[in-house]
Every structure is written in structure tokens, then in C-alpha cells.
Amino acid sequence: ASGLPPEFQAAEDFSSEPLEARLSSKDLNRRCSAYAHLSAAMAAADADTGVFDLLKTHISTCLAETLPKGQDAALNALTVYLQRSPDASSAEALPLVRKLVEHKAIDKPKMQQLVPPVVCLVAELCECPAVVGEIMACLTDLENAKKKTQGFFKKQVAIIIKLVHELLAEFGPHKMSPKLGYLGLVLKYATDSDRGIREACYGALVELSCWMGGVPEAAKAMEEPQKKELVKRLEAMSEEERARSAPKRRYRGEAPPAAADGSAQGGASKLVDQYDPYDMAEGVDVQKKLPKGWCLEKVFSMDKWKEKQEYLQVLSNALDAPRLQPSGFFASLVPSFQRLLKSESNLPIVTEAAKCIGLMAKALRKDFERPARQLLPVALARMNDKSVWKPNILVERVEQMLWSVPFDWFMDEVQGYVGSKSLFVKKEAIGLLLRTLESPAVLSACPDAPQRHLAALAALVVPLIDDSDNGVRHEAAKFLAVLARINADSAEVGPLVLDRVPPHRASTFSEEWRRLEKERPCPLAAARGKA
Secondary structure, eight states, X not given: OOSSOGGGSOOOOOTTSOHHHHHHOSOXXXXXXXHHHHHHHHHSTTOOHHHHHHHHHTHHHHHTOOSHHHHHHHXXXXXXXXXXXXXXXXXXXXXXXXXXXXXXXXXXXXXXXXXXXXXXXXXHHHOHHHHHHHHHHXXXXXXXXXXXXXXHHHHHHHHHHHHHHHHHHHHHHHXXXXXXXXXXXXXXXXXOSOHHHHHHHHHHHHHHHHHHTSOOGGGGGSOHHHHHHHHHHHXXXXXXXXXXXXXXXXXXXXXXXXXXXXXXXXXXXXXXXTOOHHHHOOOBXXXXXXXXXXOGGGGGGOOOHHHHHHHHHHHHHHHOSSOBOXXXXXXXXXXXXXXXXXXXXXXXXXXXXXXHHHHHHHHHGGGGHHHHHHHHHHHHTTTTOTTTOSIIIIIHHHHHXXXXXXXXXXXXXXXXXXXXXXXXXXXXXXXXXXXXXXXXXXXXHOTTHHHHXXXXXXXXXXXXXXXSSHHHHHHHHHHHHHHHHHTTTOTTXXXXXXXXXXXXXXXXXXXXXXXXXXXXXXXXHHHHHHO
């Protein structure tokens, strides 16, 4: 024996000894030679399934290594196994996450370096939601443990947040959606006294900000020192450093992305388009923000309009959050809001009431669907009242309710107003439908609404291009031009839209098309030319 610790002893040739014996040996060098042999054998193009089976039976041996040399060889072999094994399953891979996080050497630099690539390979097999769920469950158990060493626990927290960062960097926010709940964890620990934890948190937040094209809305609620530090780190990065394109990793068996999405700028912008503050925020308990004894019905017993407005502002301020915590409180407000929308004539009060409704719809989404279905018809009924049917009073708030109600139901509700005898109502109803086609709410919940409902939308608006009122005709032509542009590649746009425009209204359609599209020729002229 050389007298040196095992990890510093010169490598010996143990290749003549059976692999099984070397893996079971108490001698570190023998085990390392077995790991190296298995790594090379599994990486070979003609790898025999027997080597994978052998490593599978010794995964616990790999995880039991406590010295850096053994950990390096063992986890490298485990990495090759997860990459190449034809039989590796999510059932056997997912438990590795917890075992690695709870490893007794996870506080050492070598393990912190080796673990993230292994966890990313587990995510390729098990997918990010399952891995994040396992990580979060593990952290909860660690936090709740009665007996824990604080220094070691801090190291575990730091590696958990580093794993979140690594998964986000490798898979991107499509698969590592903030909806998985990790953002709340990162924000929670961003103020921790441990520097390693804080650095891990800033790393994850910077990574998410790069993908999102800016600081996430939820992160803006951080305490001022942490928020300033995050902004400072982002500003210190060059544009190239902040750029994010297609994710580096895909799930096992997933097809590669289309070539058209390959540019860095295009990939990043598409990711930004698909996220909004709701995805990254924790639900706010509104009732905790309201003064004790606050009740909406009290507004009806107040004499002065200013007092009513200020009372409603207390609620709107409490509701002004990216995401609200669902509760029966919101349904209890419906009768009072119906009454305010239906009969209130004071504009500041109607404005404030409508603002509250819009905020609830946007911050509760589908959890507000039933109340929104009750309130939307009442708001639409005031379309003929020019004093309140204005963008800053009712119109924008009605559009916000689309965060909560299905587009087809909304379209059915508006249909009657498109056929109104009032010229003002007809024009406003068409304009409302037009804006909703490309509104964030519809693009989020039903991005293919203009294609899916092409026939119904065309049937609703085409007759109005021949209306007796010039304003209504142009509003209808504008709507149809947008519909034709969105459905430019559809074979149905001809028979459903273009062919049904009366010849004597073709110039009206063409005029609206030219306002929308300076370069592309009007499809109506092409359709008439073919005919």
C-alpha cells in the first residue's frame, strides 16, 4: 500500500477482474475502474444490453459514493446510463432527484457540479412538471424536518434553486412554466441571510428574465434592495448574453422544433408572447386587504357620489393584482355589481364598478366564469348609452371579461347587438368583436378563434357591409378585411367572406384592406379575377 488516501493512489489495471466483483468491492479504485469500463461500454454504438442491466442493479452503489473521485466516476456512469439505456424508465429515474438532493455529500463542490446534468437527464425522461414536483416536495419535507443541521440545510436549499435554474436554462419556460410553482420558492428565499442561497435565487431570476424579455411581473413585488440588485445584474449583461433562442434540451422522443422557429430573436419573442403576469404570480387573498367590515352593499346607503366612489376604490385597489385567490367572496359581489351596472348614472361610480369587474376577470380567469356570465349581459345592455359606452368606462372592462368567458359564448351575446336597429350600437358591436379577435385574452384562451369561428363571424358581419349607413359599412369592411388577413391561408375565406362582398361594395373592402396592408395586394381583387 502506498499510504496515500485512496483517491490519490495511482490507477491500477483491474480489467481482468469481473465487473460485478469490482462494483461490489470496498476498494475505491476497483469501483472506479468498473464505472469507467461501464461508461465506455454503454457509450459504444453496439452496446450490449447486459452492461445497462448491470449498472441498473448498482445505481444505489453509484449514489453511495462519498469521495470526490468515486462520485465523479459513478455519476458519469449514471449519466451515460440515463442517456443511452433503451429501458430507462421514468419510474426508476424520478426517485433519483430526491436521493441526490438528500445526498450526504450534496454540500460539497464536486456533488454540486455533478448533480445538475443528471437531474436534467431525469427531466428528459420524466418531464419537467414531475421533476419540479419532486424537488418541491423534497424541499417541503426538508423544511418541516424537526432535526436538521442549518448549514447543511442551507446547502440543500441552494442546490435545489440551482436545479430550478438549470432546468429553466436547458428546457426553457415552455416546459419549465412558472405555473409549476417554483417562482414563489425563488422569491421566498431571495431575501435569505445565506449568500449561496441568494446567489442561486438571482441566477434563476436572471435566467427567467432573459427568457421573458424583462423582469417578471411577480419579481417586481420583491423588496426594493433585491429588486434593484436583479435589475442591476440584468443591465450588466450584454444583449448577446440576454438573448435566448430555442431550448437546448427536449423530452425523450420529442420531435425537434420547426426550422422557422430557430432564430434567437424569434424564439425569444414567441416565448414572451405566451406568458403574462398571471402565470408567475401567487394568488392574493383580497379579503385580507379589505378593511374590517367592508361590504359592497353599503354603497347603496351612501348619499354623496364621491363617498361611493372612494368606497369602491378601496375594493379596486385590493383587486389590482396579477392573480387573485379564488373564493366565494367574488360571487357574493355579483348582485350589487349587477345593480350598479344596470341603474347607476354617475359616471365616476360606473367607471369604478366596471374597473372592479374587469380586474376580477383578469386576475381570476376561469374561476370568475360564472360571475362574468352574469355580469357581461348587464354591461352589454348599456351599449346604447353613449355616456357610459366609452373605452375608459365600460368598453375596456367588457373586453377584460373575455379572460373569464369562452369566446363562442361572448360572440353569441354580442350577436344581438350587431343586428340592432341603432346605428351606434351596430357599429360599436362590430368594433367590439374586431378588437377581441386579437386581444390578449382571446389569444391566450382561444388563439384559433378567428379560424375556428370563421363561418359564424362572417355570417354575422358580411350583411352589414351593405348597410345603409356609411360608418357601419366601413366598420364591417374593416372587420372582414382583418378576418380575411388572419385566415389568408384558408380555402374557406373565399366562399365565406370574399365571394359574399357585393360588387358595389368592393371598393369599401379594398379601401379598408389598404389601410391594414400596404404591401400585400387585396385578396378581393384576386378572387374576382379568378371568377
